[in-house]
Amino acid sequence: MAVAQPAARAVAAPAPRPWWRGRAGLVVAVVLGIVISYFGWRNDVPWPASLTWNSLAAHLDSFQTWLSDHRNLPHPSIVFRAFNGLASFLDDIVGWLTSFFFKLTWIGTTVLGVLVVLRYGGRRAALGVAAAFAAFAAMGLWEPSVRTFALTFASVALALAIGLPLGVLAGRSDRFARAITPVLDAMQIIPAFAYLMPIVILFSVGPGAAVATTLIYAIPPAIRITALGIRGVQPNTVEAATALGATRLQTLFKVQLPLARRMLLLSVNQTILFALSMVVIAGLIGGQGLGDVVTSGLYSNPALALLAGVAIVIMAIALDRATEAMAIRTDPAHRHLTEGKKRRLRLYTLACAAAVGLAVGLGYAFGAGSVWTGWTGQSWLLRQVQSVLDYVQNPSTFVFHITNPIGNFIVQYGLEPLRTFFVATPWPAMVFGLALIAFLVSGLRPALIVAAMLAVVGVANEWTPAMDTLSQVLVATVLTLAVGIPLGIWAAESERARRGMRPVLDVLQTLPQLVYIIPFIYLMPVSIVPGVMASVLYASPVVIRLVEAGIREVSPNSVEAAGAFGATRAQVLLKVKIPLAREAIMLGVNQGLIMVLAVVVIGGLVGSGALGYDVAQGLQRSLFGQGVLASLAILALGIALDRVTQGRRRRRLGDLA
Amino acid sequence: MKVRAGGLVAAAAVVVVLVTVGSAAARSSACGTVTINEQAWAGSTANTYVVKNVLEKNLGCHVNITKVAEVPVYQAMADGKTDAILEDWGHQPQWDQYVTKQKTVVRAGANGVKGVIGWYIPTYLMKQHPEFKTWKGLKGKETLFKSPESGSQGMFLGGDPSYQQKDQTLIKALGLNLKFVSVGAEPAQVARWTQLYKQKKPVLFYWYDPQYLNATYQVSRIQLPKRFKGCLDDEKLGGDPKKYACEYPSYTLLKFMSKKFASSGSPAVGVVKRFSWSNADQNAVAKMIAGDHMNPDQAAQKWISANKAKVNKWLGK
Incomplete structure (x- = not known):
């Protein structure tokens, strides 16, 4: 009852002043002011050269040279040797896993994978794993798949080992x-391209460097979602436990962690997907496996790149379903083990182990190789994919005659004018305007941060490309939220919608974007659009998942209470569930924005230009300083946008949400 | 109990099998293992696989192929994780750092292929507008290349971020009414210009040779001025700003080895040093791989069996 009351009051509240007299009206007025300044002084007031620090890039370049020179001395200092040790430790983990799977032979590896999942996860998940192995064999990608699996397994295990405890800490x-939130933002927003070279200098190339890069990107979601789960546990439950004399540790392990189980699962799931989404970048620094196939395929055999992308997706889905099934089956809350049952399970385990041994033995007896080299349907599959690509690449088809004008229209009348608006508006109008909006929406401190961030962008001599990128990021973020929030709510309300969406979301989060965006360019040959599309498709799954999990997490008591008062389903949703899930929804908004920024580089590779292109060029043409400055500008934009949108409530709620 | 004991025996058997197999030693040969780095484009795949097959078939080497990106591969060579690269398009900062200063990477000569970079248009357009043979013909006709994103100007399609380029400077120096549009990585750029090519529309873009697509699409280069006021070469990339060079220089594609490999005494070192072939050779193999989707090893072997004389020269016979 206590929970339903505020909702009832909200229904009864009288309509306030008309919107244009409130804060919304003031925001619109500020926007109008910026527009007027654009028409009045278009291109007249660029960021002044006297306010830029031009030698910054050169300083950064010489830092990298210094690093490399000292690292490559015959006897490097202790710091570099420590990194060397760490690198070979990581190399060894991945190398050991890979050669372990190879030594099991392909039969042994398959049986091991299937039986482990069968024993702890059940029949359905085991079937999925078996199907995944069959798919790798049929696609002729067994060896790269095993390598990628070893890399992912090591990365996810390390990411969870580091991320879960930190997440618990952040939750409590x-x-x-x-303190940790800005660090996590930076880890997710700064493109891997910017720090790939320093990582290579410190870790050299190979699986170790690939794991390090993957960790930087995959740890933040583990921390954030775990913390959200811990915070989501009802405070009265925790109080009750404390009142009963539970210690802090007991409360954590017996109350908070078990009750946050669903969120913890989501955090494992997201860590796996984030790690797999780094496969291609890891390939650039010697990660081997499917990432290599994707990269070289993109240049000379797009069908093969697509096939390798599909293999990554299949691995993601199989891993995700298997971990979920294992987590549910081993949930102590749902397992009531009697002595007899325990004994039977133990026998089952032994039987499985024996079967794996038998399979390995058989593998050797029949001379099965370390990887599957028998029949594959690769050439048939490639022909099928190629025929689809041929259709897509043909400008005389009927589809092209629809998509081409649409693309031209969007660019000519939508994105291009918007880009010009952001780039050509006088900078003081932009800085003060955005700071003022932040002040109106979120308060004084966020406004100061926004102004400072924009100043950083200008001083780093990145004003023009940053405004260019900002215009695209805004469009992508708005679209992401417009798609993600409603779909997330729908998935929370309907089990069928959730099931239908789930594989699609897995595909979008793990299929390397270039693999599907490049064929799309043939259909819509214009710049900017492909980049915006890549951002929306990559960012919305995270929003959908967080919104869905947040709404499902709302305690059933509140929902029941509202129902008892006769609220309709729509009322329960709008007045109870969504307000109570606010924290998760806000995390969704924040993550949507961050994901959009995280793929700015991909945008640069498919025609968005601006900061993304500069970052890519920074790595590949060894303009380290340029890459770092462009990345910093992306980060600054991210922080500024986050502060503009965070709203007033956040200060009280703890920064993670 | 009986079943349980059986399980234990089976488990023990697994362990025994694993240990036995694990200790099986790898085969060794005089040449040992050579690691060559392959780049994403088809030409690099072509020369990497041809050398790989020569080393494996003739010297009994075991050849590993890594696929590290262009700049990080220098650190990989410094660490001895990659032994050789066979096609480098010019990385002056890395040469200064790793070859000259640190001496962790050594030169292995030219690979015989001459690289050309420049401004290209489809040949059908060149036939319609012979004046486009030189850049002066472009003046006043830039709007022919208009696109939705270039407004009232003509569109110039920029190249892959990893490639050597200075087109924005050139456009400005030559005073052309062109808008530089960056379309991203090479596959994305190819998507853009081939789509216009297939519709027989005008398009002006950054392109290069040798490139296997040049066998499928007929493209022609626009002559840029050798020198022109305002063209400033980037000093950092080894250019001399006082020369006012406009046209891209032609590149001699180079090979590099790690110091460790070069002084290892492996017979493969000589092959890597002597390896050299022509643009036509490279294009032929690249076309088999990228155009006809042939397995790279098969394509390499096909070329090798048809070109015994060249291979023997690399082998020092």
Whole structure:
């Protein structure tokens, strides 16, 4: 009842002043002011050269040279040797896993994978794993798949080992959460391209460097979602436990962690998907496996790149379903083990182990190789994919005659004018305007941060490309939220919608974007659109998942109470569930924005230009300083946008949400 | 109990099998293992696989192929993780750092292929507008290349971010009414210009040779001025700003080895040093791989069996 009351009050509240007299009206007025300044002084007031620090890039370049020179001395200092040790440790983990799977032979590897999942996850998940192995064999990608699996397994295990404890800490301590949030933002937003070269200098190339890069990107979601789960546990439950004399540790392990189980699962799931989404970038620094196939395929055999992309997706889905099934089956809350049952399970385990041994033995007896080299349907599959690509690449088809004008229209009348608006508006109008909006929406401190961030962008001599990128990021973020929030709510309300969406979301989060965006360019040959599309498709799954999990997490008591008062389903949703899931929805908004920024580089590779292109060029043409400055500009934009949108409530709620 | 004991025996058997197999030693040969780095484009795949097959078939080497990106591969060579690269398009900062200063990477000569970079248009357009043979013909006709994103100007399609380019400077220096549109990585750029090519529309773009697509699409280069006021070469990339060079220089594609490999005494070192072939050779193999989707090893072997004389020269016979 206590929970339903505020909702009832909200229904009864009288309509306030008309919107244009409130804050919304003031925001519109500020926007109008910026527009007027655009028409009045278009291109007249570029960021002044006297306010830029031009030698910054050169300083960064010489830092990298210094690093490399000292690292490559015959006897490098202890710091570099420590990194060397770490690198060979990571190399060894991946190398050991890979050669372990190879030594099992392909039969042994398959049987091991299927039986482990069968024993702990059940029949359905095991069937999925078997199907995944069959797919790798049929696609002729067994060896790269095993290599990628070893790399992912090592990365996910390490990411969870680091991320879960930190997430618990962030969930229990506001101060720690506040301190770590900007670090996590930076880890997710700064494109891997910017730090790939320093990582290579410190870790050299190979699986070790690939794991390090993957960790930087995959740890943040593990921390954030775990913390959200811990915070989501009802405070009265925790109080009750404390009142009963539970210690802090007991409360954590017996109350908070078990009750946050669903969120913890989501965090494992997201860590796996984030790790797999780094496969291609890891390939650039010697990660081997499917990433290599994708990269070289893109240049000379797009059908093969697509096939390798599909293999990554299949691995993601199989891993995700298997971990979920294992987590549910081993949930102590749902397992009531009697002595007899325990004994039977133990026998089952032994039987499985024996079967794996038998399979390995058989593998050797029949001379099965370390990888599957028998029949594959690769050439048939490639022909099929190629015929689809041929259709897509043919400008005389009927589809092209629809998509081409649409693309031209969007660019000519939508994105291009918007880009010109952002780039050509006088900079003081932009800085003060955005800061003012941040002040109106979120308060004084966020406004100051926004102004400072924009100043950083200008001083780093990135004003024009940053405004260019900002215009595209805004469009992508708005679209992402417009797609993600409603779909997330729908998935929370309907089990069927959730099931239908889930594989699609897995595909979008793990299929390397270039693999599907490049064929799309043939259909819509214009710049910017492909980049915006890549961002929306990559960012919305995270929003959908967080919104869905948040709404499902709303305690059933509140929902029941509202129902008892006679609220309709729509009322329950709008007045109870969504307000109570606010924290998760806000995390969704924040993550949507971050994901959009995280793929700015991909945009640069498919025609968005601006900061993304500069970052890519920074790595590949060894303009380290340029890459770092462009990345910093992306980060600054991210922080500024986050502060503009965070709203007033956030200060009280702890920064993670 | 009986079943359980059986399980234990089986488990023990697994362990025994694993240990036995694990200790089986790898085969060794005089040449040992050679690691060559392959780049994403088809030409690099072609020369990497031809050398790989020569080393494997003739010297009994075991050849590993890595696929590290262009710049990080220098650190890989410094660490001895990659032994050789066979096609480098010019990385002056890396040469200064790793070859000259640190001496962790050594030169292995030219690979015989001459690289050309420049401004290209489809040949059908060149036939319609013979004046486009030189850049002066472009003046006043830029709007022919108009696109939705270039507004009132003509569109110039920029190249892959990893490639050597200075087109924005050139456009400005030559005073052309062109808008530089960056279309991203090479596959994305190819999507853009081939789509216009197939519709027989005008398009002006950054392109290069040798490139296997040049066998499928007929493209012609626009002559840019050798020198022109305002063209400033980037000093950092080894250019001399006082020369006002406009046209891209032609590149001699180079090979590099790690110091460790070069001084290892492996017979493969000599092959890597002597390896050299022509643009036509490279294009032929690249076309088999990228155009006809042939397995790279098969394509390499096909070329090798048809070109015994060249291979023997690399082998020092």
